[in-house]
Amino acid sequence: MANHDEHHESPASEPVSENGELYGVLAEYDTPGELIEAARKVRDAGYTEFDCFSPFPVHGIDEAMGIKRTILPLLVFGGGFAGACGGILLQWWCNAYNWPWNISGKPAWSIPANVPIAFETTILLAVFTSFFGMWILNKLPQVWHPFFRLERFGRVSDDAFLLGIEAKDARFDAEATPKLLKDAGALEVERCYFEADPARRTMPKWITALIVSSTAFALIPFAIAAKARNSHSSEPHIHIFPDMDFQPKFKADTASDLFADGRANRGHINGTIARGSLNADDLFYRGLERADGAAKWTQSFPKQLEVTEQLVKRGQNRFNIYCSPCHGFDGRGNGAIPQRVAASGGAWAARNLVAPPWEAGGHVIKMPNGQLFNTISNGYATMKGYAAQLPHADRWAIVLYIRALQRASNAAFDEVPTEQRENMPAVQAPTPAPAGGATPPAGGAAGSAGSAATTGSGATGVAP
Numbered sequence: 001m002a003n004h005d006e007h008h009e010s011p012a013s014e015p016v017s018e019n020g021e022l023y024g025v026l027a028e029y030d031t032p033g034e035l036i037e038a039a040r041k042v043r044d045a046g047y048t049e050f051d052c053f054s055p056f057p058v059h060g061i062d063e064a065m066g067i068k069r070t071i072l073p074l075l076v077f078g079g080g081f082a083g084a085c086g087g088i089l090l091q092w093w094c095n096a097y098n099w100p101w102n103i104s105g106k107p108a109w110s111i112p113a114n115v116p117i118a119f120e121t122t123i124l125l126a127v128f129t130s131f132f133g134m135w136i137l138n139k140l141p142q143v144w145h146p147f148f149r150l151e152r153f154g155r156v157s158d159d160a161f162l163l164g165i166e167a168k169d170a171r172f173d174a175e176a177t178p179k180l181l182k183d184a185g186a187l188e189v190e191r192c193y194f195e196a197d198p199a200r201r202t203m204p205k206w207i208t209a210l211i212v213s214s215t216a217f218a219l220i221p222f223a224i225a226a227k228a229r230n231s232h233s234s235e236p237h238i239h240i241f242p243d244m245d246f247q248p249k250f251k252a253d254t255a256s257d258l259f260a261d262g263r264a265n266r267g268h269i270n271g272t273i274a275r276g277s278l279n280a281d282d283l284f285y286r287g288l289e290r291a292d293g294a295a296k297w298t299q300s301f302p303k304q305l306e307v308t309e310q311l312v313k314r315g316q317n318r319f320n321i322y323c324s325p326c327h328g329f330d331g332r333g334n335g336a337i338p339q340r341v342a343a344s345g346g347a348w349a350a351r352n353l354v355a356p357p358w359e360a361g362g363h364v365i366k367m368p369n370g371q372l373f374n375t376i377s378n379g380y381a382t383m384k385g386y387a388a389q390l391p392h393a394d395r396w397a398i399v400l401y402i403r404a405l406q407r408a409s410n411a412a413f414d415e416v417p418t419e420q421r422e423n424m425p426a427v428q429a430p431t432p433a434p435a436g437g438a439t440p441p442a443g444g445a446a447g448s449a450g451s452a453a454t455t456g457s458g459a460t461g462v463a464p
Contacts, residue, residue, distance in 0.1 A: 019193035023146040024166040025178050026153065027186035032058045035161040038184035039064040042165065045180055049169035053153070053162040072133050079129030080122045087121030088114060146192050164192070285392055287370025287377075297370030305396055315401030318394045322386055326350040331405045333361075349382075353402055354409040365406050372399045 029035045032054065039052050043066040052061055095101070096109035135141065147153045147164060156162055163186075165177055178189045228237075239245060250256055250264035259266075279285040284302040288295045301307060320329060328335040331353035341348035355362035364372075376395045379385035386395070416424065 020196035021194045022167045022174070023192045023194050024164055024168075024172070025181065025189055026147060026150060026162055026164045026192055027178075027181035027184075027189045028152060029161045029163065029185060030187055032161060034185045035163060036060050036064045038163050038181065038186065041184045042163065042180065046171045047165055047169050047177075049172075050163065050165040053147075053156045053160075053164070055157055055159060055161075058161075070137065072130065072137060075133045076126050076130045079133075080126035083121040083123070083125030084118050086125070087118035090121075091117055146194055149195070150190060150192055152188070152190060283370075284396075287368075287373035289370070297368035297374070299368050299370075301369060301396060301400065305393065307400060311397050312401055312404055314394065315397030315399070315404075318390060319398050319401050322389065323398065326383070327353055330354070331402065331409070354406045356410050365410070369399050369403075372402060 027038065029038055035052055035054065035058060039050075039061060042050055043064065050065075052058070052065060054061075091114045092109055095114075100108040102108070152160065153162065163181065165172060165181070171177075178191075181189050236246075250258075252265060254264045255262055256264040258264075281302070281304075282288040282290060282295070283298055284304055287298055289298045305311060323331075324335055325337050326335045326348070327333055327350050332355070333350040333352040335350060338348040338350050351364055352359075352361045353364050355365065357363065357366055367375075373395055375383070376390070376398055377385055377387045390398070413421075
């Protein structure tokens with residue numbers, strides 16, 4: 001080491017040749033194994049500013065050169081963590097703080113709903129950190145290097161195994177360093193100099209012009225977008241992909257010069273009806289029976305429907321969706337909407353569909369089936385009609401299910417199967433009938449008194 005220090009000279013003291021200042025030395029080795037051994041000897045000699053070059057990755061070269069484990073994984077983790085935190089913070093700020101929306105009572109902020117975006121921002125910043133971190137840590141890109149001037153270096157992508165030491169290394173010596181490489185088994189050791197001609201060390205003008213023009217052209221789309229965002233026009237936007245947004249057709253409630261009245265809307269043509277919309281069966285489509293030229297609400301069900309348990313279950317499904325919010329699942333008029341209105345101090349009147357006829361509001365049980373069907377179709381008072389949402393068969397299924405609810409709520413105690421009577425509560429006395437009104441049947445009831453079968457409502461033989 002002492003002898004090495006005696007022969008050490010500063011790179012600044014190196015003579016400047018006609019090629020320029022000395023950059024370093026480049027040694028060639030015959031095999032990957034010899035390159036690894038040479039790298040290990042150069043490292044043990046105390047050199048730090050050196051690198052190895054080979055046509056393919058050489059296993060073990062990192063350890064031989066003394067290269068420390070890269071910090072890139074930590075940087076990637078930091079980038080991913082920042083992306084996750086940034087994605088979550090961005091969504092919280094937009095959705096819960098700056099612009100909160102109450103959508104069907106859902107929380108303005110919840111982790112599960114924001115996981116996908118946070119995952120995407122995590123991957124995005126981790127990838128960016130990995131890509132740019134690799135370039136920066138490897139000091140890339142290097143569009144030109146002094147070793148490129150050597151013909152020997154051109155074979156590094158083919159069959160050459162090279163080791164280069166830079167003259168700026170603190171232990172570099174013009175005589176001792178080449179000798180060290182020779183002693184390590186180098187086939188040849190070649191000196192490398194900087195380019196002496198300043199003109200040849202600058203980028204050609206045509207490359208500069210290409211970079212400038214390419215950058216200018218790349219900014220044109222952004223300039224067009226900025227102009228479009230800050231300008232006003234009565235013409236529609238340019239649609240590169242129209243997606244059927246513009247068609248030669250007439251839209252509802254628009255003007256048209258094609259017709260004498262100037263309207264695009266066309267009314268019904270007298271004496272015509274749309275194909276498949278005749279609906280001539282008054283019983284099925286309107287709940288009416290005609291006899292002797294007079295129409296009346298039917299007490300039965302259309303012949304197109306077979307009264308089965310499946311039809312009752314279909315009616316229950318449709319009832320729970322469309323009717324229960326007001327009338328409740330049991331049909332007593334105490335659904336979710338009346339309860340919420342009452343909690344806020346208001347009142348929402350919903351009919352009790354299952355009350356016996358001697359109780360207040362018990363007239364529904366006496367309605368003919370056709371009248372119930374018509375009410376479901378066209379509505380009544382504040383209740384909207386559901387003809388647009390429910391097919392005719394589903395409306396009849398709801399009527400059938402309402403009859404089943406009435407039957408179940410007003411069955412006489414004697415009608416309850418014997419094996420189920422022991423599980424029932426004690427029989428309650430029937431509610432006194434109003435003066436002049438219907439009277440409850442004798443014998444009590446299993447729940448409320450009376451039976452729908454005695455009301456003439458058509459429930460007998462209909463509901464199971």
